[in-house]
Amino acid sequence: MPAPLVLLDLDGTLVDSAPGITACVAAAYRSVGLPAPDAATLRSFVGPGIWESLRRHGVPEELVPDVVAAYRERYAATGRHDATVFDGIPALLGDLRAAGIRLLVATAKPEAFAVPICGDLGLTPLLDGIFGTSLDESTSKAQVVARALASAPDHDPATTLMVGDREHDVHGAGEHGVGCIGVTWGYAAPGELAAAGALEVVGTADALRAALLARLGADAVV
Known part of the structure; x- marks a missing residue:
């Protein structure tokens, strides 16, 4: 058996992993000139994939790749360690x-x-x-x-x-x-x-x- x-x-x-993920998402939004989401919205990013979450929260499609790139860069450097x-x-x-x-x-x-x-x-x-x-x-x-x-x-x-x-x-x-x-x-x-x-x-x-x-x-x- x-x-x-x-x-x-x-x-x-x-x-x-919420502290590292939410901080990186907020920074990624700001990097493309978007206001950072509120705390409840940021928390919803923990779990689903970043591409899915950005689209679900209405980030313009043309900005999604840049937000993802900014998020990935910061997360790899600092965010993944904040868990x-x-x-x-x-x-x-x-x-x-x-x-x-x-x-x-x-x-x-x-x-x-x-x-x-x-x-x-x-x-x-x-x-x-x-x-x-x-x-x-x-x-x-x-x-x-x-x-x-x-x-x-x-x-x-x-x-x-x-x-x-x-x-x-x-x-x-x-x-x-x-x-x-x-x-x-x-x-x-x-x-x-x-x-x-x-x-x-x-x-x-x-x-x-x-x-x-x-x-x-x-x-x-x-």
């Missing part, structure tokens, strides 16, 4: 692996950033793989999920789950028949995860551990 598989979002699920691991996550990942669960990051963040961030924050040794988008974000969350699943060709859909903090995590996993457990310590609006169809929504790392072990039938770990 193949080992259970959990796909994990990165921003807002494993890592609090911390959420409380309880390293212990959670260690417990899940001890229970025989395979762990793969599947993020809408470009893989070129996701891999070094996981390394810098000490998460890489606790993971079995890290999958993200291309720098131009031409790959969707669902396509990232597909790549992650393909890396574990023996996975059983009945013992495969996604964990994420935004609706696109739920939808991206759902396109491949994978259910998603939502977490409330990320960046979703109130009710967003339930409305998207999350299997359940949990508020602590301990609650997430219990939910995953129960749903995957894995051995309990104290």
Whole structure:
């Protein structure tokens, strides 16, 4: 029987990356002469891809490439370092692996950033793989999920789950028949995860551990 598989979002699920992302988005807007968005709008940029977010918030199409370039330059230099691991996550990942669960990051963040961030924050040794988008974000969350699943060709859909903090995590996993457990310590609006169809929504790392072990039938770990 193949080992259970959990796909994990990165921003807002494993890592609090909002300070670095929002500061870089605000600076990128100003670099092309646009006023920086308000705090709530900036927060909505955490999770989805930057191209998608800029278009959703009405940045003129002709300015989008310049805003993205400014964002990428600042994020690579400073923003990616302004991130911390959420409380309880390293212990959670260690417990899940001890229970025989395979762990793969599947993020809408470009893989070129996701891999070094996981390394810098000490998460890489606790993971079995890290999958993200291309720098131009031409790959969707669902396509990232597909790549992650393909890396574990023996996975059983009945013992495969996604964990994420935004609706696109739920939808991206759902396109491949994978259910998603939502977490409330990320960046979703109130009710967003339930409305998207999350299997359940949990508020602590301990609650997430219990939910995953129960749903995957894995051995309990104290």
